[in-house]
Amino acid sequence: MAIKRQEPETCILMGNHEEVMLKVLDGDDKAVRFFCRVGGRETILSYGIDIDRYNAADFHELADMLRAAVPDGHRLFMKAFEDILVIGDYAFVHAGIRPLVPLDQQCGSDLRWIREPFLDHSAAHAKIVVHGHTITEEVEMRQNRIGIDTGAYATGRLSALALEGSKRWIVST
16 A cells, blocks of 8 residues: 555556455455455454454454454555556456457456466467466466466465566566
């Protein structure tokens, strides 16, 4: 949020985890169970909810706790995230695109959740798609896509793609 305030042109992509959190915040108690499986526990605790209260709560109570703890500004901030960012020869998305569908007609849920048929599609897309969502051992550079998710939460290895003109390189920790 601080970066966006300082650099308003900064684009932040909507991911599947943010989508699920927003569903919980918007009243979908069914989404809480899944949210807790994909990092929601850590997110809920990061908002100052006590671990003992978390452990004693059922999913409905967890949803209520999260709704009470998350400031409206955080919710509005996440709702403003972008589904896709197109710059030059690249399209940046969270998960991927539906092959053969024009970029301006992509479905938001595909951009945040898709794996197949995107990952195995070998023909060119309108742009080179830069994505995460699917963990690979190393950054995966193909002619039509670049997968940059090396599973930092599990592997401790964070990877990024740097682009300048026609040059591309990987930065990893």
